[in-house]
Amino acid sequence: MRIRAEELSKTYDRKHRALDSLSIDINMNGIFSVIGRNGAGKTTFVRIMSTELLPTSGRGYINEMDVVDQADAVRQDIAVVPQEARPLPWLTPLQTVSSYLMWRGYSYREANEKGKDALRELGLEGKENEKSRKLSGGQKRKLMAATVISSEAHIVFLDEPTTGLDYLSRKELWQLLSRMKKDRLIILTTHYLEEAEILGDQIMILDHGKLVDLGTIDNLRNKVKLPYVLKVNAENFKLEDDEVQIHPVSEKETFVYGSASKIYGLIPYLVTNKMKFTVEEASLSNIFEQYLGSGEDDENEEEDR
Template identity: 45%
Template structure:
């Protein structure tokens, strides 16, 4: 089985800032893997290490059998990355961007031309192929960057916040592209949009202050979460006391009670008997994320 395996990855930057601490996990390099965490949690640092741009202070990792420290040359042929700060070069066209990227990766002129055309078509960019990148909308510029890595035939694609700053419709368009891409390659993406991770990722990992705090499918994350169900009550409803629960009230007055399955269903039954309006649902990734990285952050 092809895997991405990290073992004890730790990164301390020169200024002694610990960006990653003993990160250890293994995932099959198939489908889409979503890495989430607050600003500064260490997502980009992890991507930079896995893509061989940065060496860890200690620990190691391998992707599909290639070690990041001892086989970085071979590994680089298998991976492609769109870094967090990447921007399409303004004075180039999408066609030139993808073509030159492929030449840089070592493809022959003919192959680069063929693969660039294929990739631009795949991403629906034909009509923009010869327009300057500077004239494209933000969403289309992102697609151009995706077209480069898609064109490359890399087995593993790292995308660091590919949809940040896009409008909801452009974001969904990119989701469709990523879903399709995720059927052919392994995509390792970071995001601040929890809905994005929930919608796209087959497996999700949560980083907090450089440490891995949870990893798995959404249902595995739910199972290992302290609370599995969320009951919501309308404003001014009498909030019952429950032993094992996390109770919060939003600014709109809606009370959310997160609790375990048994408590949630007992509560639902008694609310129904009293004729109180309520909703009950399994906890979302949003709920899990906030209960792991801290309710304080959510209130802020």
């Protein structure tokens, strides 16, 4: 499966640039995690690539079909759960999934069977015949995911499918996504960086509509200057050193990002001072913080353009 963008841009209201000349080429089966701060352009990217929104300039392709000129053909190949999507309150979960599947061409029987399977896999079997308005917020999100997951679509867009899910429910969805990714490309936006790292075969970081980086977690880690993290458990740990980045987590814990040689060079000092510590490779959240942590949240930056 392939999704490709060529200098894709979107400007809202003639001034707000939400996507800025994004060029990517993802040609694989698996999970493509898209991360970035609020307003980074993730949903705009999903909406354009899933034919819901027209780009201002540039091109997008789904399996080499143009998302503007061949939108009808693209729609055959994709399924989408938008960020704010909720099930119709007066339908039951089973009706929600099976009506979607029938709309995609399945027979009534097939749609019911597949629908039941998907609901069971997401732990909603006890609720399949209740009205969806009686579901909790998280159960509604799961139902939306079950809907597209049960379809045959090759490319699936899930815009923050796990927001609001409890930890165990998130893990159920992770397992389901991992099982279904073999012959599909799943585009997953999320604010849970642990999830983006665990699931993402490729990870894209967006900021202000621009590509910050894209690659496997190892690719991303190899590109940052400070790929190691020292986690020190000590009261008010202080260190003056230009070659490391210090991130206090709490009064009792401090993260120090640095190169391998720098971090390992600090160990004798920590041992001598009887401080507790661990050394780890940078996680995606550490990498994200290195890339974006110092930038202020400059929502109004572009106002005077």
